[in-house]
Amino acid sequence: MMNDKLRNMITEVRNKVRDHGIKASIHYHHENSHLMRIGNNSVSLNTSEELTRIDIEVIENRKKGTHTHLGEIGSADDLFKMILMVSEKAGKSAEMDFEPVLTVIEANVETETQYDAALDNLDPSVKERVYSAIFKNVGENYNYSGSWSSGSTETFSVTTANNNSVWHRLTDQQFTCVLKHPEKMWELASWQTGWKAGDVTAEATINEFKSILPVYENHDGFKVEPGSYRVVFGSQSLGDLLGMTVWTGCAGRTWEMKMGWTADRKIGDDVLHPSVTVLDDPENGQIFSEPLSDSGMLTKTQAMIEKGKFAGLLYDRNTASKYGKEATPSAGCLAMQPGEGSVDFLEAVKDFERVLYIPAIHYMNMPNMSKGIFTGSSRFSAVLVEKGKIVSPIFSSRITDQFENIFGKVLAISSETISVNTSNTYGRRAPSAVSVPTWMLVDDVKITDCAESF
């Protein structure tokens, strides 16, 4: 945990910087990360990283400079000199046609409501035992891989705008286990997430694999001919779809630049199916949340899509300044509201002759952002369902469709939601998650290609 000496040093340097007439923010980021990677039924890598970063931003009228230092911070003098260097950089920058905005921390905040010391200090042998139990209980004749990232993130931020500060510490974990048949080559996957040590269990993955294995073991792959299909998207695919849909449709910068699929829509327009409501919801306990927005405001719940209507855009502080809008108290906590469908998706599709269940979409990308066209392929645990019965696994199938179709031709939505971990470990530890219904049934989804393998 950050000691008082370091906290006091950063605060003192902030005061000294302010006395020099410099507009600056200082952000401390400390991560304690551990990752166990599994490959070929073995621990293939077991890592620990303890890293400390200082991020500095200096604004000088219509110019700005930013700098990140990863390494030893040293003394107050060293930090002060670093800020002077960034100030000089900002001074030599080019004037912009808008004024960049310094973060104004709205209130003093100290929070660690999503911190668990047991997860922060989790012994790697716990992870080894969970994976071992899965291998033993599901069957050691399969090939297993996966990863389990866990750790803590601690941040402390001050700016010269006022004397407030925000300290935040949280833990997070992301668990994946992939089961591959060594000859038939099909793959199943299980994902778990959470911020407490007990949130990931061997039993959850064992039960998940055991429930679907008979279908894969006893049936050949089904080749899906290109065409339109009813598709049930599972939580991982729904999380990916929702993230891209909102980023290209409800981000203030994308909308103002006329880049996304809502460029010609206005607030209040019907854009998606009336059963679709999407919030930025810091109160949702399934999501890792930040206490303040990037502009320093206490975060609040805000609708982006409400009963299918375009309800709001999210503006960061600089986009708001550039386009003359108000910054929003955004938390980055994406939450799609549940529907009224049964918890079991098979029950919901029992009256349909043929439905594809696609729990995850691999390597999604957008050939045409203006039209909201995306493409990606099915991968783990994807199956063909007939009259509510799983009948066979499907080969790797490509979906190429539009966000407005996927969230516009909704037939049913699960009444249960689940957390999908959307963190990556590029650069620094930065936990993120979305809350989505466990499934969503959509009509008329375009399958555009299918391999003859999994």
Next chain:
Amino acid sequence: MSIFNDLREAVTRNIGKVMNSGAQYSDARWYEDDSSEMLMMLDGNLEGNDTTIESGLGVRVLYGGAWGFAATSQTAKIDTCFDRAMANAVSASLLVKVKLDMGKMDGHTGSYTSPFEIDPIDVSLSEKVDFLKNVDDSLTEDWILRRMIRVQIQRMIIHFWSSEGTYTQKKLINTFAHMTAMALDSDRQMQRRSKSLYCETEGTRGWEMLTNPVLWSGHAERVKAELKEVLAAPELEYGNRSVILLPGQGHLQVHETIGHPLELDRILGYELSYAGGSFVNLDSFGKLKYGSDKLTVSAYGSITNSPGTFGFDAEGTPERDYLLIDKGILVNCLTSRAMISEANQRAGREVFAESGGASRSTAFYRAPIDRMTNVNILPGNDGTLEDIISTTEDGIIVDNPTSWSIGSNREHFHFGCEIAWEVKNGEITRVLRNPSYQGHTVEFYNNLSAVGDESTWVVEQVENCGKGEPNQVMELGHGLPVVKFDNVISGERK
């Protein structure tokens, strides 16, 4: 004593300690300096003016056939860092089915410096900003809605020590740049045309590379002219036709469907839970007809000026020039020491004779994994772009990706591109917008029907290849000529 001497003493002492405690192998990488700078001008506003300095130590310990890794940004914690790496390896060794080993390599010393005249980090910000403004001015027109100029530069000084007595030192310089112009077409869809800084095979990689107008900044007029044509162009219709890839598109095709499937850790199943696997297996080498006889692909390729050229990999192995695909037959892949040892052990024969020197990591705080170096299609005998067009009955020429989506085993793919030129009966007839194409990798490369000569060959840079858990980005290069594939599904089904 200097910081370097203190650190060397601590590292060698700790390597000795873990070896005496039963480790099979250990190495350490100290990033003395990892500096980068990113400048991003959007519509004339310098919205990105960012520098990063990183420094620290990454330690690997191989114990009981398993890897432990630890990293620290605090040099005072070197002993703790080794202790953690050792403890992680011991913990990992409790669950090991196939024990890893590094094979044998004699200790050696060496150093490498990227060729450069002017260190781009040392150029003043004022000079950089002036240069970007000039490029932005050259891209400015009333009808262009968005202009984006992005420059990324890197300087890394990396020391490496191993328990075999190897010591290497590297100074790497990288320079990347992109310009993009965007405008709305008649259907109010945002179209774009872009150009990235590319390399000359034997040039230098400093500030002088960025300011050479031939390699980047001098392309603004062409970018604008082609964007204007795209805005007025009809959409590409769905159909089966020949597709000619210019290097701006071809390099990503090679990257995604030759480079990634030929990473040995991926072939052996170590990336399944994130990036995916590969349709290639250990029996494929020497047998799989990956492409037509016209397809010959090299790794590294003796390219002196590329981000995929780095002297020694993250295990101290010298970079090596060799073929991956020889006249269509798969013969080798991208390898590191532990992976070839495991592959040979699994196959029960020697599939790979020596490491390809492809073990790389993005930073001191990430463990090395198998990565691309330079993966190149060698020039062919089918002449210039004009020669290839003249022999095309019905096709399109495409350039620069807008989107890429690849199957999990790299067995199939879908690409969107910025621009297409229609070719009918040996001549370019018109420009088309929203081009895309898709295919199945082996079938696609076996339909390779023309490979351009050296006049069409350039080295394209990639600055952000993502892979690995924990995630890593990597810089690399692809040298390639103009290439033509027949019988390709292109455009989108209605």
